Structure formats: structure tokens, C-alpha cells
Amino acid sequence: MKIKRSNFFLIIKRSLLCFLAAGLFFAQSLPAFAEDEIEARLAAQRAMEVQSNTVENWPTGPTVSAESAILIEAGTGAVLYAKNIHEKEYPASTTKILTTLIAAEECSLDEIVTFSHNAVFSIDRSSNHIAIDEGEELTMEQCLNAILIRSANEVSNAVAEHISGTTEAFAQKMNERARELGCVDSNFVNPNGLPDENHYTSAYDLAQIGRAFFDNEMLCNISTTTMLRIPPSDKQPDNIVESSSNEMLQGGEYAYEDLVGAKTGFTSVARSCLVSCAERNGLKLICVVLKDESPLQYEDTISLFEYGFSNFEKVNISQTETKYSIDDAGFFYSENDIFGSSQPLLTLNQDDYIVLPKTADFEDTVSSISYETQEENQAAVITYTYHDVFIGSASLDFAAVQEDTYSFEGNTQSAEGEDSQQTSFVFINIIKVILGIAGLAALIFLLLFLRSFFKNYHFSHRNTRFAWRRSKKKHRRRPQNVNKSLQKRRQAQIRDAKRRSKKRHPIKFRDYD
Numbered sequence: 001m002k003i004k005r006s007n008f009f010l011i012i013k014r015s016l017l018c019f020l021a022a023g024l025f026f027a028q029s030l031p032a033f034a035e036d037e038i039e040a041r042l043a044a045q046r047a048m049e050v051q052s053n054t055v056e057n058w059p060t061g062p063t064v065s066a067e068s069a070i071l072i073e074a075g076t077g078a079v080l081y082a083k084n085i086h087e088k089e090y091p092a093s094t095t096k097i098l099t100t101l102i103a104a105e106e107c108s109l110d111e112i113v114t115f116s117h118n119a120v121f122s123i124d125r126s127s128n129h130i131a132i133d134e135g136e137e138l139t140m141e142q143c144l145n146a147i148l149i150r151s152a153n154e155v156s157n158a159v160a161e162h163i164s165g166t167t168e169a170f171a172q173k174m175n176e177r178a179r180e181l182g183c184v185d186s187n188f189v190n191p192n193g194l195p196d197e198n199h200y201t202s203a204y205d206l207a208q209i210g211r212a213f214f215d216n217e218m219l220c221n222i223s224t225t226t227m228l229r230i231p232p233s234d235k236q237p238d239n240i241v242e243s244s245s246n247e248m249l250q251g252g253e254y255a256y257e258d259l260v261g262a263k264t265g266f267t268s269v270a271r272s273c274l275v276s277c278a279e280r281n282g283l284k285l286i287c288v289v290l291k292d293e294s295p296l297q298y299e300d301t302i303s304l305f306e307y308g309f310s311n312f313e314k315v316n317i318s319q320t321e322t323k324y325s326i327d328d329a330g331f332f333y334s335e336n337d338i339f340g341s342s343q344p345l346l347t348l349n350q351d352d353y354i355v356l357p358k359t360a361d362f363e364d365t366v367s368s369i370s371y372e373t374q375e376e377n378q379a380a381v382i383t384y385t386y387h388d389v390f391i392g393s394a395s396l397d398f399a400a401v402q403e404d405t406y407s408f409e410g411n412t413q414s415a416e417g418e419d420s421q422q423t424s425f426v427f428i429n430i431i432k433v434i435l436g437i438a439g440l441a442a443l444i445f446l447l448l449f450l451r452s453f454f455k456n457y458h459f460s461h462r463n464t465r466f467a468w469r470r471s472k473k474k475h476r477r478r479p480q481n482v483n484k485s486l487q488k489r490r491q492a493q494i495r496d497a498k499r500r501s502k503k504r505h506p507i508k509f510r511d512y513d
Contacts, residue, residue, distance in 0.1 A: 038293055042293060042296070045065055045066065045067045045291070046063050046064070048067070048083065050081070050083045051083065052080070052081050052083075052389075056387045057364075058386075059311035059358075061080075061081045062303045064083065064300040064303065064304065065293065066289035066292040066296070066297065067087065067089065067292070068083060068085060068203040068289070069287075069300060069304065070082055070083070070085045070203040070204055070288050071285060071287050071304045071305075072211075072285070073284065073286075074211055074284040076390075076391065076393070077182075078354070078389075078392055079389070079390070080285070080307075080308050080311075080312055081308070085203045085207075087202060087203070087290075089200060089201065089203070089291055090193075090195065090200055090269050090270035090291075091193050091199075091200070091201045091265060091270060092265030092270035093151045093193045093265035094206060094264070094274070094290075095190075095191070095201075095265070096151065096156055096191070096192065096193060097209055098174050098209050099147065099156050099159065099174070100144050101177070101212055102177055103140065103144060104216055107140045108140065109144075111139065111162070112137050112139060113143050113155075113158050114158070115132050115133070115134055115136050115138075116134065116161055119154055119157035120132060120133060120158075122157060123192070123194065128151040129153055129154045129155075130146050130154075130230075130240050131238065131240075132154055132155065132236070136236045137233075137235035138155070138158075138235075140159070143155050143158065143159050144222055145222055145228055146240075146242075147159070148263065149222065149223075149225050149227070149228040149242065149244045150228045150242040150243075150244070151245075151264070153192040153194060156192035157190075167191055168189075171188050171189050171190060171191070174188040174191070175188055178201075178205065181211070182205075182208040183201070183205035183209065184204070185200075186200065186201040186205045193265060193267070195268075195269050203288040210277060211286065214284075214286060219261065220260050220261035220277070223261040223263055224249055224259060224261055224262070225249075226244050227242070228243070229241055246262055247298055248298055248302075253295070253298075254298035256301075256302060258278040258280045258305070259276065260278055260284070262274065262275065263276075266294070270290070270291065272291075272297040273288075274288070275288050278309075280309050283308070283313065283355075285308045285309070287304045312358065313356060314354070315353055316353050317348060317349075317382075317384075317392075318347075318348040318350050318352065318394070320362045321348060321362075321394070324348065324369070324382060324396065345398070347396075347399050349394055349397055352393065352395060354384045354391045355391050356386065356391060357386070365384045366384070366385050367382050367383065368383050368385075369396070370382075370383065373395070378396070379398055381393055381394070382395075382396060
């Protein structure tokens, strides 16, 4: 049976229309299915336990949709809100806060970064980039701007190669620096955060990295810049103008007035991530949310910041602590300062503080003191907890030595005007005393050692032989001298005896003629 040519094409057209209709149907149903899956996951994540809410008398934190979230106080590192903070997560481009931190620590801004073939072409072209080509050059300052404002992946690669030679070697440096900053859950294998099953971190670790990142004013300023502008040069021909995708910045939908700095991140596996810092009334907070859905990462972050600013406050330890106060007890008392210093031997650091819930009192804290410290001029560290939660620490420092000079001319009138009943104390600089005693003991020991050395040391055999001969001759002469003196004494006694015997004999015959 033959089919007419016109009928054949009609059948083909109808078949194609059926396939297109089926494709459109499935295409429309897929987003609905994906949205249902995302909503189910978000509902499960909202139901997850917030560990900080289980602490007795701790302010109840908000419910967030992120799988992992943390809020810490930047100075002390005290954890104010904790939800799965040690869960291993994919960080996406929030990785770049560590990349740029290392670059800022090890490089000058005017260093020239040259882009290799690997730096440019090893990334997925659908990922974030600024279209730099192989062989082109940027300054390190331009690279930092491109990474933090536009999250450029090829620029992250180039910076890593510039510092360490290869991205693999730079990843080792990242892991070393992360451990130095207190990270315990991380393993980094690339400088940009592109998906890799061996590239992971946690909310806790990103907060520790954030403490160093947000302490760098330059990096904070770059991360809050809304536009990237790189003019053309003889090594880079394009006029690059790109905008930031961070909605918490000025002009964004979720612009936050107290924002200090922030870095966003997204991959299909990591989902939406955000590391940010805000400061209000002297209280500086760092927030990390991981595996969230846009725009919920902004809503969760703002909710956590408001929770922190509303429920916590800083308490200066030196102005509040009485348990470790240093008064006149244990020091000598006098009306005059004979040791040249009128300050305590030890002092609580004047800048140290703790972070307390506003509903708690300082007396509710528990402190412990440790003398195991390697810091210079530091005698001990006092650690504070509130219901077993770390809230800060204070150092007990050796008082700084003040070398003051005094003039005895003038100022007598002001001295006479002082209250004569004012109590004076003598504070001994124990370091100088100990050093003085140690020096005196060393001198005495040296003198005793030299005395013993010269007394017991035997010189060369030749000298010893000559000394023995001299001693032998001396001992030989001694008997001769003794015998001569005895002989002389004996002869003298004999002469005396003869004289006496002559005088005693009577004159028997006398001649009277």
C-alpha cells in the first residue's frame, strides 16, 4: 500500500506536534515537582533542632530554613546561636573569603597576576567569571575586587597560582591557614569553591575564618562594594564593568544598614550560602547560613542579626570582676614608694569582655583560671562560661614597667596640698627582684667555682716536677739547719757549764810572799 507524499508529511508533522506537546507538559510539570521537593526539604530543615535553644536560660533563637546556621560574637568567638554548626557542608563561593584572606596577608596590592591557560580554561564557562583570557594581567587589588564583588572563578585560580604555583599547592596552604584559625571540620581542594566531593567545611569553620576576614578593613570595604570596574590596559584590553549579586548591599532588596561585610555563594549542590558580619553599638556579630534557598539566606541572616543585637550585650571584665581583683593585700604597706613604681604587679586586661544574655547577671557566670599561656607579659587566662557555654575570657597581665623621672625642683606646693592621710602602698616589681637575686646567686656561684678550680686544678707535669724538687730540697735542708742549731746550743751550754765550774772551785793554795 502506497502512502501519498502529502499524507506522509502530514503524519510527520502531527507526530512532531505530539512530541512538542508532551515536552511542554513535562517542562511545565518539572518546576512544580522541583518546587515541591525544595519545600519539603526546607520544611524538614526548619524542623531541625537548634542546639543553642536547649541551653538553660539562654534566649530562644529564631527558626531558620538553612540546614546549618551559626551566630558568633566576633571578638570573643562566643557562639550565640547554633544549628548543626559542625555539619559538613559544601561552601560554594564562600570559600573565597579564605582565598582572599591569604592573598591579603601574603601579597601587596600592586603585584601583577598573570593568567595561565589552566587558570582560565579549567573552570566551567557557565560559572561566574569576568572573561579574562590566557596571558592577560591584573593587579592583585583588581583581582581581590573581581573575586569578592563578582565572584570570578578564573581570577581565584590565577591568584592561587600566583601565590603557590599551582591551585593544588594553594589548597594545602588554605587547609594550613584554616587550622591556624581554629577550623576543625574543613577540607579545601580548590580556591573558588566549585563543586568537589572532597571540598567541604562547616558553619563553625566559616565563622572562624570570618573572624580574620572581617577583621581586615580592606577586605570588608571590597566585599560591600556594589560595582566592579576594571579599566582596559595594554595587558587587558576590555573595560570590565560588573555588578554584585549580594542583595544585602546598599540598594539591594535586603540592604542591611549595620552590614560590615559579606560573601555569597551558590551551586546546585551547596544551594544558597552566605557569610556576613554586622556591628551595632559596639557589638560585632558574624553570621553563617549554609544550604538555604534564595532569598531565604538573606531573611535568615537578618533574623539572626536582630536576635543577637536584641538579646546580648558586652560586659567589661576589669570593671566588673571582683573575684580576681588585686588590692593591697599581699603587698608591703608604706607611706613612701621606695621601689619606684606605684602600680600593681598583675592587672586584668582593660579591654577584655564577655558576652552575656541581657537577662543574666555577671554573678551567674562561672570562671576558671589557667596559667598555661605562651603570650608575652601574660601570667594567666581566666575563662568564663554561662551554663557551660563559653562567653569570653580575660588575660591576667604583668603590669607594664614605667620608667618615670622626677624633678625635685618646683611642684612642692602641689605636694603640700595633697591629703596627708592618703594611704600609700609599696608595690614590688617582682621581676626585677627575681632577676637581681638570680644575678647575685650566679656571681657567688662563679666566685666559688673559680676558688675551687684554682685550689684543686693540677697544672702541667713539668711544673709539678719542679715543685716536687723544690719541696724535696727544702725538706733536705731542714734537718741540717736543725742539727746546726742544736750543736750551737750544745756548745753554748758546755761553755756556760765550764764557766760556772771554774767559779765554784775554792783557792786551795795562796802565795803570801
